[in-house]
Amino acid sequence: MNAHSYNITIRQIEVDGQELFEARVRELPDVLDFGDTWEEAYELAVDTIQTTAEIMTERGRSMPEPAAVEDDYSGRITLRVPKTLHRRLAEQSGTEGISLNQYLVSLLAFHAGTTFASQDSARNLWKRAETGPKTTKRPSAPNLKVIDSDGNETAPHWQRTG
Numbered sequence: 389m390n391a392h393s394y395n396i397t398i399r400q401i402e403v404d405g406q407e408l409f410e411a412r413v414r415e416l417p418d419v420l421d422f423g424d425t426w427e428e429a430y431e432l433a434v435d436t437i438q439t440t441a442e443i444m445t446e447r448g449r450s451m452p453e454p455a456a457v458e459d460d461y462s463g464r465i466t467l468r469v470p471k472t473l474h475r476r477l478a479e480q481s482g483t484e485g486i487s488l489n490q491y492l493v494s495l496l497a498f499h500a501g502t503t504f505a506s507q508d509s510a511r512n513l514w515k516r517a518e519t520g521p522k523t524t525k526r527p528s529a530p531n532l533k534v535i536d537s538d539g540n541e542t543a544p545h546w547q548r549t550g
Contacts, residue, residue, distance in 0.1 A: 391437035393454040398426045398433075413437060415452045 395414035400407060409426045411433035413419040419436050423429030441451045469477075481491035 389438075389441050389451060390454075391434045391441070394433075394437050395455050396430060396433045398429050400426075415455055416440060 394416070396411055397414065398409055398411045401410050402408070403422075408422045408424065409429035411419075411421040411423070411429035413433055413436070416437065419433060419440070421429055421432035421436055423432055444451045477491065478488050481488045484491060486494075
């Protein structure tokens with residue numbers, strides 16, 4: 389049994405004013421672990437999966453298998469929507485001059501892309517924050533240049549006088 393094969397989801401949460409990382413396992417809905425870093429939360433979840441497997445084996449019960457990864461997607465989705473939503477989407481696609489299918493694909497791609505990008509950016513930000521230099525003193529002046537629309541360097545609005 390490979391505990392790393394299970395679907396572990398980690399997200400940052402706030403509990404009593406403290407930032408923590410919560411780990412959940414899709415195949416074991418009762419598993420919930422918390423860590424100070426996402427790596428710690430992940431390792432705790434892996435440990436919990438292994439411990440759960442040992443306990444279930446001792447009790448003669450079978451451990452749920454990791455959920456299979458679906459690799460066979462046809463690209464076809466059939467869905468039912470309310471008539472008013474259908475009308476609104478069709479009108480909007482007509483306004484854009486594209487088919488309803490193209491319009492729906494662009495909406496889904498935009499939403500999926502922004503959701504993925506924000507999750508990926510947040511994950512990278514957490515990683516940089518955890519591995520980056522630890523400073524207790526804020527630099528006296530930010531390393532920032534503001535360029536106006538004419539290409540001239542100007543002071544940031546918070547540094548301007550008058």
